[in-house]
Amino acid sequence: MNNNSSAMVMLGLEGMAVLAVSEHDGELECAIETTAAIGWCPVCGAIARLHDRRPTWVRDLPAGDRPVTLVWVKRIWRCVHPQCEQQTWTETHPAIAPRASWTERARAHACRRVGRDGHAVAAVAREFGVGWATVMAAVRDHGEPLLQRACPGAAATAIGVDETAFTRANAVRGTAFATGIVDLHRVRLIDVVPGRSRKVLADWLSEQPDVWASAVTVAALDPFRGYGAALSAGLPNAVRVLDPFHVVRLGFAAVDDVRRRVQQETCGHRGRRGDPLYGIRRVLRRGADNLTKHAWARLLSGIEAGDDDGQVAKAWVAAQELHAIYGCRDGSPS
Structure with a gap:
C-alpha cells in the first residue's frame, strides 16, 4: 500500500484522494480531490472536459485532539457540446453537501454530542470552529429523522401535556409559554409548540394521523381547562388524568x-x-x-x-x- 493509499484509508471518505497534509497553528489541513477522472454532462450525457478547479474549505472530524480542515479542490466541468444548455457545473460528493461548511459525518457527530452526550451547543461549536446556528442546523437535520424512527407516530399510548415558561416577563415583553407533549411510557419528548391555549393543542392534535390518535389511551395534563377541552375533542377515546404534581x-x-x-x-x-x-x-x-x-x-x-x-x-x-x-x-x- 503506497503513501497515498494509506492516507485515503485514514481519511475514510470513499471516492476521495489525499493530495497533501500540513499543520498550521495546531490544526491539520488536508487537501483532497475526488477520484473521478472523467465527468459526464448531467443534461445531455456527453463526456465533459475539465474547465477549472476551485478550492473549498470544510471542517471535518478532529484527528486526536487537533481540529481538521479539508481543502477540497473541486473540479469544474464543461460540456463539449456548444449547444447544450448546461455549460459548466461543479462536481459534488455525498460526504460534503453543496455550500456546506463541514462534512456530513462531522455534522452527525455534532448532533450526537448535543443530543446523546448532552454537551452544550456552544461548546460543540467552539470545538469544531463553527457558529452556534451551524451546530443547531446539524442537530435538526440529523436529529429529527432519528426521533421519527425512534418514536413512530402510532407508538405513544400515554401522553403528557404541560406548559413551560420559556421567557419571563420584563418591561418590554410578557411571559412566553410553550406547550410540551411527551410520551409517558418511553419518557421521551414528542413535540414542543409555541403558545399555551386550547387552540394551540387542538391544532397540534389535528395534524396527527388518525392511527396515532386512536392509539392514545391515557392523556395526563395540568388543571388548565383549555388543555382538557382540546384533549376531549382531539382524543375522545383517551382517559384524561391530572398528573400527580x-x-x-x-x-x-x-x-x-x-x-x-x-x-x-x-x-x-x-x-x-x-x-x-x-x-x-x-x-x-x-x-x-x-x-x-x-x-x-x-x-x-x-x-x-x-x-x-x-x-x-x-x-x-x-x-x-x-x-x-x-x-x-x-x-x-x-
Whole structure:
C-alpha cells in the first residue's frame, strides 16, 4: 500500500484522494480531490472536459485532539457540446453537501454530542470552529429523522401535556409559554409548540394521523381547562388524568384557602405579620417529611394559637395524606 493509499484509508471518505497534509497553528489541513477522472454532462450525457478547479474549505472530524480542515479542490466541468444548455457545473460528493461548511459525518457527530452526550451547543461549536446556528442546523437535520424512527407516530399510548415558561416577563415583553407533549411510557419528548391555549393543542392534535390518535389511551395534563377541552375533542377515546404534581399542588392550595378563610373569620382581616396562621403559611405548604424540628414547633404553635376549630389542621392532614398516596411505589411509601 503506497503513501497515498494509506492516507485515503485514514481519511475514510470513499471516492476521495489525499493530495497533501500540513499543520498550521495546531490544526491539520488536508487537501483532497475526488477520484473521478472523467465527468459526464448531467443534461445531455456527453463526456465533459475539465474547465477549472476551485478550492473549498470544510471542517471535518478532529484527528486526536487537533481540529481538521479539508481543502477540497473541486473540479469544474464543461460540456463539449456548444449547444447544450448546461455549460459548466461543479462536481459534488455525498460526504460534503453543496455550500456546506463541514462534512456530513462531522455534522452527525455534532448532533450526537448535543443530543446523546448532552454537551452544550456552544461548546460543540467552539470545538469544531463553527457558529452556534451551524451546530443547531446539524442537530435538526440529523436529529429529527432519528426521533421519527425512534418514536413512530402510532407508538405513544400515554401522553403528557404541560406548559413551560420559556421567557419571563420584563418591561418590554410578557411571559412566553410553550406547550410540551411527551410520551409517558418511553419518557421521551414528542413535540414542543409555541403558545399555551386550547387552540394551540387542538391544532397540534389535528395534524396527527388518525392511527396515532386512536392509539392514545391515557392523556395526563395540568388543571388548565383549555388543555382538557382540546384533549376531549382531539382524543375522545383517551382517559384524561391530572398528573400527580398538579394533584398534590391542588391539595396544598386547598389548605391555603382554608387558612385564609379561618384567618378572616378569626381576626376579621386578611393575614398580616403577627397573625398565627399567617406566620406559618409557608410551613403549611410543605410536606411533613421535609419539616425540621424547628418547623414542626412553628407549625404546632401556629395551629394551636389560630385554629380554634381545627379546620386548618384537618385540611393540612388531608393534603399530607394526598401527598403520601402519590409518594407510594408498589404499595410501599417512598
